[in-house]
Amino acid sequence: MQSAVLAPSQIFLQFFAREAKGRTTTSTSAEKTTFERRRRRSDTKQLLPSNFRDSEIAESESQADGSGEAALGVGEDKSSAVKKKKKKKSKGKSSSDKPLPTQKFVDQFFPWRAVNKPVVGRCAVASRDIKAGEIVVAEHCVIFIPRSQDRTEVCHSCCCDISPPAQSFECPSCRYAVYCKRCKKEGMDEHILFCKVSNPISGIAKIADCDEDLLRLVLALILKRRNSKIAAKEASNLGAPKDGIVQNGIIYPSYEDAIALKTHSDKAPPSWKESVRKGCQLLFEEGVKAKVVGDLDVTVEDLENFAALVNTNSHGMGAHGAGYRNADVAVGIFPFVSMLSHSCRPNCCFSSEGRVMYVRATQDVPKGTELCISYINLYEPRSTRRMQLAVTKHFLCSCERCTEPFAVSVDRYLEGCICTVRGCGGVVVKTSSLYEQDPKAASSDSLVQHNSTSWKCDGCSRIVDLKLSSYPTTESGEYPWQLVAAAAEKLGAAMSVYRERRFKDARVLLEQYISQFTGKLHPLNLLLFDALTPLMNCCRATGDDAEGSRVCRLILNALEKVLPGVSLEQANFYFCLGEMYMQRSESAGTGVMAKHFKKQAQEAFQQARRIRGICLGNATLPS
């Protein structure tokens, strides 16, 4: 299933129905409002070489960290909590478990404390009750770089939108960096050193099979180190720190905060390490040539550590902010945003404005609860989510959703197919999905001795294996894996037509697909869910807002069941729903139906506004 044409596991839920980045106008034209399940580029940026092998994931899955929970009090890295824990643990705490240097200031302004928890390490725990929509972190980046493919979209100094592009000023030397009018002078001055090494980076990335943006971030971190040394000297003369403060409600973290973040270089797959090592070696040589690193007391190993740190802690910037983009255009390091662990059932979300990242609670959070954001797309089967985090972030997710028994989790509906045993109604999934989270259940079930390609029904417990003939296949004689593969193939074919923007043909194919697999796949199955958004867009493109709004409600329904709580995706679908009802109201003229549709539209817009208000603060909908 993961190798489906669509690779649904790798794509992100839609954002506001805006295809062109930065478009801020509302249009009811489906051509303009086509959603694509876009790959979420924010956190799970694939900083992997192309030669990455799946088998290497296993190596990144070993997690062993701490055994108890210890509060990391303000500036008390040798606090009693830590001391107690040190006593318990023969090995003691590593330096990466200490609070970040600026934490003591952050504690004064924000409603959480850094705490050490088993497995996840440092994390943020609410120090009082937090209301939905409250800001829990507002932080300026330590460093950021525009993504290479979007380098002309934002100013390389302040990260503001550059539109129209004619308003931008390109660095005449590297012809890579662009600046807005305001930053033209200052930005280019600051860019001098970066510029010297910037040009060779694309070539280095190709030679080393290493991510170009990763190398640019490493270079930015080297330069930050240089600047922070200079700033420290200046600050000691003036008697005040430049970074490492909270000002006007925004955290300005220091270079020291950044380098105190956790890295997973030990858990990274060998091919990743190999490529990064090569990339860093070449970057170092270029840096020496350009006299950028020579006097800096950094080694190639430092650069490799920087790369691992960036891979574990970078956050996408530019999406879901005021610009209504549907994808990130930059990546940055925000040490205090990084204190929040990942959860597949998060209670916070993040959005950026310029160089500042905001994290807001998406629900009321009681004191003592861990604050979590999501690093990945969450409408995915458990195995896909965990695989994605293992591959891109090199850790095995231990969140509540991933560790609750599979048999009672909504996760089981997202994959597999419905049991064909009469009256059962269970879901047949791969046994590896059933047992990977529950080794006890696995060992108590002798049937699990079947090979790992066995499938099992969570209802009647029947094992489906090629060697066993007792399982009643579908009318067409399909086994579950064949059914799932057929669904993936058919959806892939419909999506190819959809991507060619042949909306009428795509609609026919998608409708045929949905009717063929409804009843065979659970209604929440990802393979059915993935067909709904393109179908909605096809309906809109073909002027059928009645069907479009029906499909949109199906999407919202599925989202609410799988991802309870508010999210931007949900807001965006409500917004779409509002647009479609508005269109229906206009088409209905002035009668009762027109009023009815207008009311439905207003309700949908109100929901969208309410949810966006929680996730993005006072951001309003585009008018």
Ligand SMILES: C[S@@+](CC[C@H](N)C(=O)[O-])C[C@H]1O[C@@H](n2cnc3c(N)ncnc32)[C@H](O)[C@@H]1O
């Ligand atoms: C951005 S950092 C979070 C801060 C980190 N705990 C620290 O002490 O620096 C991400 C790392 O936290 C841990 N982590 C976060 N969420 C996790 C989860 N759901 N399950 C397991 N580990 C998690 C992993 O080690 C991951 O690489």
